[in-house]
Amino acid sequence: MSEKLLGSLDSQEFADLIESFIEQVEPNTLSFTAFDQAVQRLAEEAVAETIELTGVIEDGAIVFDTPNAAPIVAQGNEVLIGGLRLVVRLRSAEAA
Numbered sequence: 001m002s003e004k005l006l007g008s009l010d011s012q013e014f015a016d017l018i019e020s021f022i023e024q025v026e027p028n029t030l031s032f033t034a035f036d037q038a039v040q041r042l043a044e045e046a047v048a049e050t051i052e053l054t055g056v057i058e059d060g061a062i063v064f065d066t067p068n069a070a071p072i073v074a075q076g077n078e079v080l081i082g083g084l085r086l087v088v089r090l091r092s093a094e095a096a
Contacts, residue, residue: 051071051072053067053072053074053079055074057090060090061076062088062090063076063077064076064077064078064079077089
C-alpha cells in the first residue's frame with residue numbers, strides 16, 4: 001500500500017492496515033544507530049544560523065570576546081541569546 005494520511009483512507013483500507021499491524025510477527029523497530037543518526041540529522045536541520053564565539057582563559061575563568069553577531073551579547077563568562085542566559089563555569093580536570 002502506498003503511504004497515505006489516515007484521513008484519506010477509506011474504511012476498508014483502514015481495516016486492512018490495522019489488521020496487517022495486528023498480525024505482525026516482529027515488532028516494528030528502529031536500531032539505536034539509525035535512531036541516533038535520525039536525531040543528529042534533525043538537530044542539524046534545526047540549526048538556522050551558526051555564530052562563532054571566541055574568548056580566552058584569564059585567571060582560571062573564560063572571558064568571551066565581544067561578538068559581532070547582533071542576536072547575542074557576551075560579557076565575561078556570560079552569553080545572552082534572546083531570552084537565554086548561558087553561564088560558562090570551568091572546573092579543573094581533577095574534579096571530573
